[in-house]
Amino acid sequence: MTIAVVGAHDGLGGYLAAALSAASLSFDPVPDGEYSGLVVVVGADPAPSPGPLTAMDAVAWQRDAEAVPLRAMHILQRGHAMLARRGGRIVFVTPTTGVPGAANLVAYLTGIEAVRVMAKSAARQWAADRISVNLVATPLQLFDSHLGQYAKHMTAAAYPEVDLLPSVTTTVKFLLEDAAQELTGTTITADGGSVMLT
Amino acid sequence: MTLRGLTVLVTGAGGGVGRGIALAAAAAGAHVVVATRGDNGWEVAAEIAARGHSAAWARCDVTDSQSVAGAVATAMGPSGRLDAIVHNATSPASSQPHQLADVTDELWEQHVSVSLRGAYHCATAGYDALRARGGTLLVMTSPAGIEGSAMLPLYATMKGALRGFAKSLAREWGPAGITVNVVSPLAYSPAMTKAIKADPPMRERTSNRIPLGRIGDPETDVGVAVSFLLGPQARYITGQTLGIDGGHFTSL
Numbered sequence: 001m002t003i004a005v006v007g008a009h010d011g012l013g014g015y016l017a018a019a020l021s022a023a024s025l026s027f028d029p030v031p032d033g034e035y036s037g038l039v040v041v042v043g044a045d046p047a048p049s050p051g052p053l054t055a056m057d058a059v060a061w062q063r064d065a066e067a068v069p070l071r072a073m074h075i076l077q078r079g080h081a082m083l084a085r086r087g088g089r090i091v092f093v094t095p096t097t098g099v100p101g102a103a104n105l106v107a108y109l110t111g112i113e114a115v116r117v118m119a120k121s122a123a124r125q126w127a128a129d130r131i132s133v134n135l136v137a138t139p140l141q142l143f144d145s146h147l148g149q150y151a152k153h154m155t156a157a158a159y160p161e162v163d164l165l166p167s168v169t170t171t172v173k174f175l176l177e178d179a180a181q182e183l184t185g186t187t188i189t190a191d192g193g194s195v196m197l198t
Numbered sequence: 199m200t201l202r203g204l205t206v207l208v209t210g211a212g213g214g215v216g217r218g219i220a221l222a223a224a225a226a227g228a229h230v231v232v233a234t235r236g237d238n239g240w241e242v243a244a245e246i247a248a249r250g251h252s253a254a255w256a257r258c259d260v261t262d263s264q265s266v267a268g269a270v271a272t273a274m275g276p277s278g279r280l281d282a283i284v285h286n287a288t289s290p291a292s293s294q295p296h297q298l299a300d301v302t303d304e305l306w307e308q309h310v311s312v313s314l315r316g317a318y319h320c321a322t323a324g325y326d327a328l329r330a331r332g333g334t335l336l337v338m339t340s341p342a343g344i345e346g347s348a349m350l351p352l353y354a355t356m357k358g359a360l361r362g363f364a365k366s367l368a369r370e371w372g373p374a375g376i377t378v379n380v381v382s383p384l385a386y387s388p389a390m391t392k393a394i395k396a397d398p399p400m401r402e403r404t405s406n407r408i409p410l411g412r413i414g415d416p417e418t419d420v421g422v423a424v425s426f427l428l429g430p431q432a433r434y435i436t437g438q439t440l441g442i443d444g445g446h447f448t449s450l
Contacts, residue, residue: 053318053370054325058263061318065363066310069355073301080299101365101437103372110314113362118355120346122298153369185346 003176006031006075007041012093012142012168016041019169020176027071030078037089037176038079042072042115044143048108050150061107068111069118076122080131087130091175092119093168095140095151096195102140102150116187123185132184134175138168139191158193167192201429202227205280207273209260209320210287212238214387215338218416219284219424224251226425228281231273233258235287260287260316267323280327282428284336285320287312288356293389298351306352313356317363325376332375334428337364339382339439341447361439368437377436379427384443385414409445419444 003022007013016039017024025031027045031038048064049056056064072092079090097105098112116135123133139157141148142164167190174180175188189195206223210216212234220242224230229252232239239255246253254276256269273280289312291305317337328335342350343357361380368378390413394401405412414420423442426432441447 053367054322056322058318061315065314065318065359069359070303070306070310073298073306073355077299077301084299098362099365101362101367101369103366103370106363106366106370107318109366110359110363114314114355114359117343117346117358118298118351120358121342121348121351121354122346124346124348125298125351 001037001176002035003037003039004031004033004035005039005041007093008044011044011144012165013041013044015165016093016169016172020173027075030074034082035088036083037091038075038082039091039093039172039176040072040075041093042068043095043112043140047144048105048147050104050147052104053106056107064107065110069114072115072118076118076133080122080126080129083131084129089176089180090119090122090131090133091172092116092133092135093172094135094137095143096137096189096191097140097151097154099137099195100154102153105147105150120185127184130181132175132181134184135187136168136171136175137187137189137191137195138164139194142168155194157191160192162192164190164192200227201425204228204282204428205231205273205277206282206284206428207231207233207256207269207280207324208284208286209233209258209316211242212236215383215385215416215420216284216286217242218385218421219286220253220421221246221417222421222425223428224253225249226422226429228428229253229276231256231269233269235259260285260319261311263319263323266316266319270323270327274327279331280324281331281333282336283320283324283328283333284424284428285317286338287316288353289313292353292356293350295349296352301352309352309356314359314363317360321367328376329374332433334377334379335367336379336381336424336427339380341382343382344447344450365437372436377433379435379437380439381420381424381427382439382441382443382447383414383420384408384446385416385420387416407446408443412444414442414444
């Protein structure tokens with residue numbers, strides 16, 4: 001199994017690439033090469049610009065709300081071209097905060113939720129090609145430690161103090177396994193038990 | 199329930215669910231601004247006036263911030279107030295099946311410019327007016343926006359994004375007294391009517407999947423429920439998605 005992690009080279013994306021012994025690729029240009037699985041970290045790059053929506057200009061809106069899902073679509077399309085002949089796995093890693101929403105991150109979380117539903121639609125369309133598409137949702141601060149302050153309204157985690165990175169890695173690994181072929185379109189929340197429904 | 203004295207702006211109100219919402223809000227007493235890109239909004243406004251209710255038409259292209267600002271100004275004209283915005287407009291491409299693998303950036307732009315950028319334009323243009331009296335912003339979703347769609351992935355993406363938009367904005371605008379909600383309707387639309395005309399058994403197939411046994415009416419089923427969300431009795435409801443669909447989708 002050859003895996004590529006698409007997303008930030010450092011932070012969560014970098015950690016996952018190292019933990020999975022995977023290639024670390026950037027979003028731009030759209031990744032080349034042949035892999036049996038893609039892990040796409042969405043939400044760290046570009047870092048959002050927190051603030052009120054009404055203070056956000058059109059350029060910032062398009063960067064956070066529109067360009068992020070468009071780029072995810074390009075990655076999905078590349079993944080489909082790569083995997084359609086033999087099947088494979090695509091796993092998105094996104095912040096949980098899109099589920100309850102958050103003030104000052106309206107555009108950013110609009111883009112994140114767009115990606116989540118796009119992944120579900122891809123899962124439905126590409127099951128016939130034996131391509132599974134799933135998501136792992138994990139706390140916002142893992143994508144950018146400065147963003148944690150915008151998620152303080154979220155329900156306290158059942159395991160509040162644990163290092164979640166091993167859990168995220170294990171969950172991503174599971175979704176990349178052949179045994180998980182028929183598991184598709186789902187969001188597994190690896191957040192220590194905060195968001196208990198998706 | 200009454201919307202008497204309130205002003206409501208509805209985008210994409212030239213037909214289908216948008217028209218139904220405009221008719222129902224006007225019947226509940228609101229002055230309704232029928233905002234449409236095409237001339238059909240004028241006809242809806244005239245229909246409302248012919249029923250003895252209050253309406254105006256604003257030509258409005260939601261992809262253009264200045265156009266949306268103009269519609270808001272039109273709404274503010276008679277009474278100096280705007281109490282509710284319903285962003286119902288969707289791209290004409292939204293009901294055309296497509297493969298995600300084949301989607302071009304041009305098709306993406308057709309969807310995103312109306313659904314998402316349009317919501318951004320409505321929110322930013324309407325904020326000051328909505329804040330003045332504790333108004334409400336409503337956007338539209340569908341089951342596809344919650345669980346994805348094999349037939350309409352871009353439509354689903356936009357509808358899911360709008361839920362994310364609304365939930366975050368509800369949190370952001372709560373302190374200003376503005377509510378933000380989402381409606382997931384199932385009712386006759388021009389696209390559905392056309393599809394049923396081409397395939398008459400579709401009506402029964404669709405109805406059989408709805409616990410209440412019928413496809414909703416845009417005005418008397420969806421419009422009146424939306425009017426409740428726009429009105430004074432719903433001021434403690436925000437950040438929510440309400441299915442107005444005869445019980446069709448219960449997996450929320």
